[in-house]
Amino acid sequence: MATALITGGTSGIGAAFARALAERGHDLVLVARNADRLSEMSTELKEHYAISVETIVADLGVRDEVVGIAERLTSVERPIDILINNAGFGIRVKLTSADTTPHEHGIDVMIRAVLILSAAAGRAMRERGAGTIINVSSTAGFMTMGSYSAIKAWVTAYTEGLANELHGSGVTVTALCPGWVRTEFHDRAGIKIGSIPDPLWLDADQLVADCLRDVAAGKVISIPSKRYKMLITICEHLPHRMLRAVSRNLTSRRH
Numbered sequence: 154m155a156t157a158l159i160t161g162g163t164s165g166i167g168a169a170f171a172r173a174l175a176e177r178g179h180d181l182v183l184v185a186r187n188a189d190r191l192s193e194m195s196t197e198l199k200e201h202y203a204i205s206v207e208t209i210v211a212d213l214g215v216r217d218e219v220v221g222i223a224e225r226l227t228s229v230e231r232p233i234d235i236l237i238n239n240a241g242f243g244i245r246v247k248l249t250s251a252d253t254t255p256h257e258h259g260i261d262v263m264i265r266a267v268l269i270l271s272a273a274a275g276r277a278m279r280e281r282g283a284g285t286i287i288n289v290s291s292t293a294g295f296m297t298m299g300s301y302s303a304i305k306a307w308v309t310a311y312t313e314g315l316a317n318e319l320h321g322s323g324v325t326v327t328a329l330c331p332g333w334v335r336t337e338f339h340d341r342a343g344i345k346i347g348s349i350p351d352p353l354w355l356d357a358d359q360l361v362a363d364c365l366r367d368v369a370a371g372k373v374i375s376i377p378s379k380r381y382k383m384l385i386t387i388c389e390h391l392p393h394r395m396l397r398a399v400s401r402n403l404t405s406r407r408h
């Protein structure tokens with residue numbers, strides 16, 4: 154049975170991927186910083202699904218620790234068939250803030266780590282002629298809401314480039330672009346969610362089921378739910394200055 158490595162597999166979207174893949178009988182490698190939560194998640198998955206779970210405590214903001222995971226991804230004896238670059242967080246800090254470290258941390262975790270891990274997995278999977286890479290991006294990447302939007306725009310564009318590079322190799326590459334999903338994400342970033350209308354919230358389990366269907370269909374960009382497909386189609390057809398104005402309005406309501 155295939156093995157999947159999921160970064161940020163202890164909470165929210167990553168945990169939903171872990172449960173969905175465990176249900177299909179896949180073995181898992183989970184990566185996160187909090188050792189206790191990794192151990193709890195591992196116990197839950199092993200008890201419920203009778204799969205094997207390996208855990209790696211690592212901070213994806215630290216380059217050497219990312220390189221360690223890249224080495225695990227290229228292991229010949231214990232191959233990884235599915236990589237899900239999911240770990241990430243919201244950045245609610247102004248671009249003109251004197252302290253730019255939250256933005257830099259976002260770039261380290263959501264860009265540099267995705268780049269290093271996808272490169273390692275892509276090489277190993279191409280050699281075997283099979284594999285799946287899912288990079289969790291965001292619909293925010295279609296907007297212009299600070300560094301988070303810029304980072305996720307990079308993730309989506311990068312994923313499309315990687316899909317082109319691996320085209321025909323047997324390796325599929327997909328950018329998952331969720332809208333608002335009920336997870337710990339907003340609390341952790343201190344984002345006010347009161348103004349977000351109920352119908353715009355997505356359920357993590359449903360999101361993951363939709364994404365896995367898109368992956369099986371060979372889609373390079375997965376935008377789960379009819380609501381968000383429609384909203385993103387509108388965004389893509391709006392004059393760009395209007396998209397900036399909408400983004401400005403949404404950003405000011407969240408600060």
Ligand SMILES: NC(=O)c1ccc[n+]([C@@H]2O[C@H](COP(=O)([O-])OP(=O)(O)OC[C@H]3O[C@@H](n4cnc5c(N)ncnc54)[C@H](OP(=O)(O)O)[C@@H]3O)[C@@H](O)[C@H]2O)c1
Pocket residue numbers: 160161162163164165166167184185186187188190211212213214239240241242243262289290291292330331332333334335336337338339341
């Ligand atoms: N929720 C949404 O509305 C939404 C919408 C669009 C896109 N997304 C994207 O979806 C992905 C998952 O977010 P989520 O909503 O599921 O958030 P979440 O519930 O806060 O989960 C984040 C996960 O990432 C891990 N993580 C965070 N920083 C890390 C680091 N430096 N090194 C290693 N692991 C780290 C966390 O574990 P530890 O804290 O233990 O490290 C946790 O397992 C992110 O890329 C996010 O940008 C979310």
